[in-house]
Amino acid sequence: MTLPTREAKKDSQEEKTVKFDIQDVDLYYGDFQALYNNNLEIHEKEVTAFIGPSGSGKSTLLKTLNRMNDLVDSCRVEGLIELDGEDIYSDKYNVNELRKNVGMVFQQPNPFPKSIYDNIAYGPRTHGIKDSAELDHIVEDSLKKAAIWDEVKDYLDRNALSVSGGQQQRVCIARALAVEPNVLLMDEPTSALDPVSTSKIEDLIEELKEDYTIVIVTHNMQQASRISDKTAYFLSGELIEVGPTEQIFTNPQHEETENYVSGRFG
Numbered sequence: 001m002t003l004p005t006r007e008a009k010k011d012s013q014e015e016k017t018v019k020f021d022i023q024d025v026d027l028y029y030g031d032f033q034a035l036y037n038n039n040l041e042i043h044e045k046e047v048t049a050f051i052g053p054s055g056s057g058k059s060t061l062l063k064t065l066n067r068m069n070d071l072v073d074s075c076r077v078e079g080l081i082e083l084d085g086e087d088i089y090s091d092k093y094n095v096n097e098l099r100k101n102v103g104m105v106f107q108q109p110n111p112f113p114k115s116i117y118d119n120i121a122y123g124p125r126t127h128g129i130k131d132s133a134e135l136d137h138i139v140e141d142s143l144k145k146a147a148i149w150d151e152v153k154d155y156l157d158r159n160a161l162s163v164s165g166g167q168q169q170r171v172c173i174a175r176a177l178a179v180e181p182n183v184l185l186m187d188e189p190t191s192a193l194d195p196v197s198t199s200k201i202e203d204l205i206e207e208l209k210e211d212y213t214i215v216i217v218t219h220n221m222q223q224a225s226r227i228s229d230k231t232a233y234f235l236s237g238e239l240i241e242v243g244p245t246e247q248i249f250t251n252p253q254h255e256e257t258e259n260y261v262s263g264r265f266g
């Protein structure tokens with residue numbers, strides 16, 4: 001079921017379309033409060049980076065955006081998170097549809113122990129696509145979008161776990177793209193990769209933002225400054241500051257942000 005969409009909200013100052021509108025979000029794991037009153041707009045076809053020290057809540061907020069946190073029994077979310085103007089935590093919201101629209105890529109490349117082809121075809125098949133020519137087309141198109149087609153096109157039957165870590169991560173990105181999401185969530189997608197693979201993924205992210213809204217958690221501040229349009233700084237579950245990346249790195253408004261981006265934190 002596709003939910004009706006209201007006219008997308010625009011950010012009044014920037015005239016950008018708001019993809020996610022996060023309002024007054026508190027999140028608890030049992031008695032422990034991990035997020036405090038987070039308010040944030042994520043704009044369409046931009047890269048938004050979440051930065052901050054370990055345990056500050058970056059991954060937790062990221063996972064609220066496709067309800068991955070539903071898998072944690074003790075987790076409770078309060079507040080409002082809208083995607084294209086619809087409350088994604090409403091009882092009426094279709095979570096399968098949400099996860100199709102909002103794909104996720106993790107820190108450790110996690111291809112299925114199957115062929116490269118079957119990794120990419122898995123999602124489309126579960127959504128009912130059986131025609132082999134159509135699947136072939138989706139596999140090729142997704143691998144091309146993830147900038148790995150040329151490297152694997154002659155080895156599509158090879159087990160995805162047998163290619164390099166950097167290639168595995170691009171296979172995982174292709175797998176996420178195969179179900180035609182419009183948002184990609186990336187949780188430290190390059191932290192397990194060497195510098196060359198990291199640079200390939202960064203180039204890819206730059207290309208993908210033409211078509212997708214991307215939210216990336218990263219510990220690498222140079223990476224955030226290289227690839228993101230907006231940066232959000234988190235500390236102890238609070239969103240301290242969000243703004244254009246250049247401003248956050250050169251002229252932050254809060255002392256805590258300044259301390260972190262200048263490396264004086266701790």
Ligand SMILES: Nc1ncnc2c1ncn2[C@@H]1O[C@H](COP(=O)(O)OP(=O)(O)OP(=O)(O)O)[C@@H](O)[C@H]1O
Nearest residue numbers: 029032034052053054055056057058059060061072
């Ligand atoms: N499943 C869970 N159950 C209980 N507490 C959790 C769970 N996941 C995260 N937490 C806690 O919530 C807080 C925020 O964690 P989170 O992983 O979101 O931080 P982070 O900023 O992404 O950290 P890192 O950079 O180390 O990945 C931490 O105190 C963490 O221990």
